[in-house]
Structures are given as C-alpha cells and as structure tokens.
Amino acid sequence: MRLAVTITMALSLIAGAAFAKTPYHDGTAEVIKPVDKNHPLDEVVSGYNFRKAMIRDVQDDDFENPGMLVADHGEELWDTVDGSAGKSLSQVFEGCAEVPLDVVGSVYPRFNNAASKVISLEQVINMCRETAMGAKPYKWESRDMLGITAYVRMQSRGSRVNVAVDGKASAAFERGKDLYYKRVGQLDMSCAHCHEDNYGNYIRADMLSQGNINGFPTYRLKWNGVGSTHRRFRGCMKNIRAKPLPYGHEDYVALELYTAWRGNGLKVETPAYRN
Amino acid sequence: MKQTTQFSSISRRHALAMLSAAGAVVLAGVPAYADGAAVAAKIKGLTGGRSVGEGDIELDLPEIAENGNAVKVAFSINSPMTVDNYVKAVHVMADGNPTPDVASFNFTPAMGACSASTRMRLAKTQNIIVLAEMNDGSFKQAQATVKVTIGGCGG
Amino acid sequence: MAKIKPRVKVPKKAAAGEIVEIKALISHPMHTGRGKNKKTGKKIPRKIINKFVASFDGQDVFTANFEPAVSANPYIAFPFKASKSGAFTFKWVEDGGAEFTASKKMTVA
Structure with missing residues (x-):
C-alpha cells in the first residue's frame, strides 16, 4: 500500500x-x-x-487545540526552579535569548552573541539551562523541550x-x-x-x-x-x-x-x- | 514545470527503493473492517430488535475529513430533557473502522439539553451512525457519510 | 510516557436556568492495541481512556464511554443547565483502572 x-x-x-x-x-x-x-x-x-x-x-x-496541552506543560516548566543555580528559566531566559520574551518567538533562529553563531530556539533554551541554570539540557523532541518552545513561541503569537x-x-x-x-x-x-x-x-x-x-x-x-x-x-x-x-x-x-x-x-x- | 520529466520516469530501481522504504513503515497487519452488517447487528443488540425512528437528530460532521486521525463528531437532539422525557443514551458507530463502536454517552435531565462533541478516528470513507435511546425505551437514529482523504506526505 | 494531564473549561459564572457548555481535554495517546512500536516492531497493547464521568456536587450528570476509535488526546464537550452554585468533578478512567481527575467551581446567580 x-x-x-x-x-x-x-x-x-x-x-x-x-x-x-x-x-x-x-x-x-x-x-x-x-x-x-x-x-x-x-x-x-x-x-x-x-x-x-x-x-x-x-x-x-x-x-x-490539543497543542495547548503541551504549551501548558511548558508554562509549568517556565517557572520551575531547576539546576545548581537555583533558578527557573523565567528568571534567566531573556538574558540568554538577547531579546525580550515577547519578541523571541518571532526572531529565532537568530545570531546569538554568546553562542557566536545562528542558533534555534531549542538551542537557546538548552544553552540557558546549562550555563545560566546549571541544569541538564532537554532532549530535542522531548515533551519538556516541545512544551517550553511552544510556550515561549506562543508569547509572540499574533506578532x-x-x-x-x-x-x-x-x-x-x-x-x-x-x-x-x-x-x-x-x-x-x-x-x-x-x-x-x-x-x-x-x-x-x-x-x-x-x-x-x-x-x-x-x-x-x-x-x-x-x-x-x-x-x-x-x-x-x-x-x-x-x-x-x-x-x-x-x-x-x-x-x-x-x-x-x-x-x-x-x-x-x-x-x-x-x- | 521543470521537474515533470524527473517525476514521469519512476524507474524499477526507484520503485524497489520505495518498496523497501515501505517495509520500514509500520503496518498493523491487514485489518478487517466492520461493515453495515456489523453495525446493524450492534443496533439490533442495543434495541432488542425494536423499531428505530428517524429524525430530530442533528449531526455535525465534516463532509470531507483531511485526516482520519481526529474527525469531529457532534450531535444534538431536540428534547425537553425533563425527568419524564429525556434522552438516556446515544451510541456513535462507524461502519468502516475495524470495530463499529466509537463512543456512547449517558445523559441526564440535569443537563437541560442533549448534545455532545468529540473527535474520532476513521480508517477510511464511511458512514457514521448515531443511535439515540429515549427514557421511554424508544429509539431513533441518523447517519451521514464522511469522506476521508489520505494525505500524500501527511498520511 | 507522556504525562497525563486534563484540561477543563467551565464558565466561572452562569445565570440560573442558563445552559452552559463544558469542555474537557486530556493528554493521552489512546493506544488502540493495533499499532506497533516503530523501533522494536512490538505490538503496543491497548491502553485508552475508556470512560469519562462528569458530576456536579457529587451527582453524576454525564458519562462518555470511549472506544479505541476515539482520537488521541480525547476531547469532549457537553451541555449543563445551571441551577445552583456548586462544583464539577471530572474523572477519566484508563484501561487498567487508573483514574485522573479535575474539578471546577461554578457560581450561579
């Protein structure tokens, strides 16, 4: 077939x-x-x-929209403290992304100065987890990564x-x-x-x-x-x-x-x- | 268009390559499908052979479903939904899936109205049959066909 | 396995006699028992949400029985006649008996 x-x-x-x-x-x-x-x-x-x-x-x-189930999961992760620095992504993310949260979703992939190359949203999040939070990176297609990327990009929805x-x-x-x-x-x-x-x-x-x-x-x-x-x-x-x-x-x-x-x-x- | 010549010659090698790729795709064996008879038997079981009326059931189904993985099925039945006169249960069936049952719903007068909406899987183009059971033991039904298209890349 | 989490929509306020719409969605793969694991080739056993029950102040008002033909992440919407303030409880029952619940209050003026 x-x-x-x-x-x-x-x-x-x-x-x-x-x-x-x-x-x-x-x-x-x-x-x-x-x-x-x-x-x-x-x-x-x-x-x-x-x-x-x-x-x-x-x-x-x-x-x-069942996609919202995943975005909801991302919203929970957003404010959850994780890693050795005792921080949540919400506290450090804008610094890593180098643009305001409500803009990130419309401008990534983007040349990121800290990474010195063009990186995707998934990569900014993992960079942030590893360097700013002292947390383990998410697996690319995991529910956590999909949730957090969906949640972050949703902040730019409509722009x-x-x-x-x-x-x-x-x-x-x-x-x-x-x-x-x-x-x-x-x-x-x-x-x-x-x-x-x-x-x-x-x-x-x-x-x-x-x-x-x-x-x-x-x-x-x-x-x-x-x-x-x-x-x-x-x-x-x-x-x-x-x-x-x-x-x-x-x-x-x-x-x-x-x-x-x-x-x-x-x-x-x-x-x-x-x- | 420029790629026409490319596509018009599917060589034997290409065909074989496609075939081997197809082998990697998961198929759940050759499924047997329900048919009109399976649904009729199901209805007979539910009604105990009593006659089934038509009408008063409004179905909300797409004529064409672009993907069979989640097809909206909604219905509403005109009923006063009082203790003396209400819709007790509604059975949704499909005559082209591996089994005819999709879902059934139990209603109570507290709902004030009789309707429901959910999403179902349809294996192919088929009829959807909605059978409603009133509190007095009478039945009525409605049906509609949903044409299911299978995607090129999406399916 | 994905975490199973419900989402429900109930109006916070309703007028007495008003018929409101309740919506409920839960993340669940709804394994039909016919699919196979792509990597191992093993059959994935049937595991679905087979029942959804909505109750209001402890009284069951609506029940849905799902078969494997109900889509992944099952969605259900149904009406309810607001008559008094109270709390809805929603319960999803998975094959094997696991239950997931959610509740929401509604104020009727």
Missing part, C-alpha cells in the same frame, strides 16, 4: 504540473506580499490557509515573523538557501519542488502548502502530538527517501532560518494545528 502511496505521490505531482493550479484558499486567507524583495514568491500564505475548516476550527479554539538574515546571520542564511534548492534522496527532490513550484497543488489527497514554519512547534494529526520544525524536516527528508539529519544539525538550523525568512511577515501561530 505504501508503494502505491509513494507512486501516486509522484504521479499526482505530474498531474499538478499538467493542470491549472486550483485556488488554495477561500478568500478569507491573509495573503501578504513578501517583506524582502529577494523573495522568490509573489505571495506568502500561512499553512493554516491550505487546510479545511475541520482543521482550522480546532486551531481557532485554544481550548479545542509577525521577522528573522534577521543579514550581517552575522548571512552565512547561515546562504547555507539554508542552498539546502532548500538542493536535490536530495532517491526521489531526487528539493524543498522547492513541493513548496515553491507546487504549493496549492495536491500531492495525492493532500494540498501542498508553502512550507512556512510560523506555527511550530505544531500539533500534527499525523503525529497525534506536537513536534518541532526539525522533526518536520526529517519527515520531508524521509518522504523523498533522503537520509534525515540529526535534530539540531547545523544544516537544519540554517534551513530553519531560511524557511522562517520565507515566512517573514506571517503571524506567529504557535501552537498551530495541522494534518
């Missing part, structure tokens, strides 16, 4: 290329112009608008994604861009084949989005739970029969920065709800 799925996946992309693009949103979608003139697309749309009402309605209701890609971040940005367009795996595909050339087209019964990451960590029905951007990257890699990189790999951080930049201007939706 999986064989059929995969072949149909590839075939439906051919069909997608052969027929006119179907309208992928119903007119209520927020369609923004790219913030940066070097953006490859004319319009930027959140993954939210590629989904049907059954899914959007759940995200629209904070109570129905616009605004990652910086110039100056000291430019090398990571260029690396991320190369990776985005690089063909990989047995299916010999790049991110751009699906999310730039074919968004709005169906891949089998699934409508391809632009691959924006403004809702991560996000609850996915496929996962029956919340996952990180890097988990999604790994899933995409497996879909195209490429070898996924480990969580937190430098290339994934670069790709995350580049992908976040493509969605600059979109509202942070964390924790989003997707299929």
Whole structure:
C-alpha cells in the first residue's frame, strides 16, 4: 500500500504540473506580499490557509487545540526552579535569548552573541539551562523541550515573523538557501519542488502548502502530538527517501532560518494545528 | 514545470527503493473492517430488535475529513430533557473502522439539553451512525457519510 | 510516557436556568492495541481512556464511554443547565483502572 502511496505521490505531482493550479484558499486567507524583495514568491500564505475548516476550527479554539496541552506543560516548566543555580528559566531566559520574551518567538533562529553563531530556539533554551541554570539540557523532541518552545513561541503569537538574515546571520542564511534548492534522496527532490513550484497543488489527497514554519512547534494529526520544525524536516527528508539529519544539525538550523525568512511577515501561530 | 520529466520516469530501481522504504513503515497487519452488517447487528443488540425512528437528530460532521486521525463528531437532539422525557443514551458507530463502536454517552435531565462533541478516528470513507435511546425505551437514529482523504506526505 | 494531564473549561459564572457548555481535554495517546512500536516492531497493547464521568456536587450528570476509535488526546464537550452554585468533578478512567481527575467551581446567580 505504501508503494502505491509513494507512486501516486509522484504521479499526482505530474498531474499538478499538467493542470491549472486550483485556488488554495477561500478568500478569507491573509495573503501578504513578501517583506524582502529577494523573495522568490509573489505571495506568502500561512499553512493554516491550505487546510479545511475541520482543521482550522480546532486551531481557532485554544481550548479545542490539543497543542495547548503541551504549551501548558511548558508554562509549568517556565517557572520551575531547576539546576545548581537555583533558578527557573523565567528568571534567566531573556538574558540568554538577547531579546525580550515577547519578541523571541518571532526572531529565532537568530545570531546569538554568546553562542557566536545562528542558533534555534531549542538551542537557546538548552544553552540557558546549562550555563545560566546549571541544569541538564532537554532532549530535542522531548515533551519538556516541545512544551517550553511552544510556550515561549506562543508569547509572540499574533506578532509577525521577522528573522534577521543579514550581517552575522548571512552565512547561515546562504547555507539554508542552498539546502532548500538542493536535490536530495532517491526521489531526487528539493524543498522547492513541493513548496515553491507546487504549493496549492495536491500531492495525492493532500494540498501542498508553502512550507512556512510560523506555527511550530505544531500539533500534527499525523503525529497525534506536537513536534518541532526539525522533526518536520526529517519527515520531508524521509518522504523523498533522503537520509534525515540529526535534530539540531547545523544544516537544519540554517534551513530553519531560511524557511522562517520565507515566512517573514506571517503571524506567529504557535501552537498551530495541522494534518 | 521543470521537474515533470524527473517525476514521469519512476524507474524499477526507484520503485524497489520505495518498496523497501515501505517495509520500514509500520503496518498493523491487514485489518478487517466492520461493515453495515456489523453495525446493524450492534443496533439490533442495543434495541432488542425494536423499531428505530428517524429524525430530530442533528449531526455535525465534516463532509470531507483531511485526516482520519481526529474527525469531529457532534450531535444534538431536540428534547425537553425533563425527568419524564429525556434522552438516556446515544451510541456513535462507524461502519468502516475495524470495530463499529466509537463512543456512547449517558445523559441526564440535569443537563437541560442533549448534545455532545468529540473527535474520532476513521480508517477510511464511511458512514457514521448515531443511535439515540429515549427514557421511554424508544429509539431513533441518523447517519451521514464522511469522506476521508489520505494525505500524500501527511498520511 | 507522556504525562497525563486534563484540561477543563467551565464558565466561572452562569445565570440560573442558563445552559452552559463544558469542555474537557486530556493528554493521552489512546493506544488502540493495533499499532506497533516503530523501533522494536512490538505490538503496543491497548491502553485508552475508556470512560469519562462528569458530576456536579457529587451527582453524576454525564458519562462518555470511549472506544479505541476515539482520537488521541480525547476531547469532549457537553451541555449543563445551571441551577445552583456548586462544583464539577471530572474523572477519566484508563484501561487498567487508573483514574485522573479535575474539578471546577461554578457560581450561579
């Protein structure tokens, strides 16, 4: 059955290329112009608008959204004292992140001076735990890490994604861009084949989005739970029969920065709800 | 589009690669699915063979579910919900899942109204049957079809 | 295993006679007994929340019986007619008998 799925996946992309693009949103979608003139697309749309009402309605209701169970867990951790310094993350986090709490979620991944490189939100949190709290780092995809990243990013919910890609971040940005367009795996595909050339087209019964990451960590029905951007990257890699990189790999951080930049201007939706 | 030629030739090697990758994916064996007969038998068991009326049950189900892992199922039944006249129980069944039962609900007059909403797993496109049992022992039912699509990457 | 934690929504205040909506959500994988562990290939035994009971001032008012077809992180919403101030207790029962509870007060004016 999986064989059929995969072949149909590839075939439906051919069909997608052969027929006119179907309208992928119903007119209520927020369609923004790219913030940066070097953006490859004319319009930027959140993954939210590629989904049907059954899914959007759940995200629209904070109570129905099961992603909130994880964000709630993060809220508890936020104020919990942990580690040899006797501090909670809430006491030290802004110092580590180098930006105010309500901004962090819209500007990370970011060049962090203490780390002297571009790092993701997960990495800031672990850096903070190790250096400022004297606590053990969280495992990347653990409930604790997902909870705390969901909670922190939620503090920026509604504000616009605004990652910086110039100056000291430019090398990571260029690396991320190369990776985005690089063909990989047995299916010999790049991110751009699906999310730039074919968004709005169906891949089998699934409508391809632009691959924006403004809702991560996000609850996915496929996962029956919340996952990180890097988990999604790994899933995409497996879909195209490429070898996924480990969580937190430098290339994934670069790709995350580049992908976040493509969605600059979109509202942070964390924790989003997707299929 | 430029990648068309890439995708139009799925070589034998690719197909085999996909097949081996498929082997890594977890399949829970070949499941047997319930069908209309299983649901009918279930209803017969619940009603004791009594006749079942139609109407007065409003269903809220998506026509198309983008993912079968969490499909909204909600219903409301017009009832005064008094001690003398209330909905006692509601059974939600599906005729295309491995087993027909989804959930059942017990209501009391204290609720003042009869409705409920939950989320269910649907293995494929199928009918959802809602059977309501009144306090006087009578039954009524309603049904609707939910088309379940399976994602390309998401499924 | 993920920590199991409920979330409930009850209006703090309601008018007498008003029908309010109660919502409840709990984090639970709802293992159907049909899935397998991806790494070990071993069958994951069935473990679901099989029952949800809502009571008001000690009186059961609504019960839901869940089968494996209910989604992970089960969600339930139902109505309740406010008649007097009191406290709701919500109880989720897992296969094997473990119970998880939450309670909320509601003031009726």
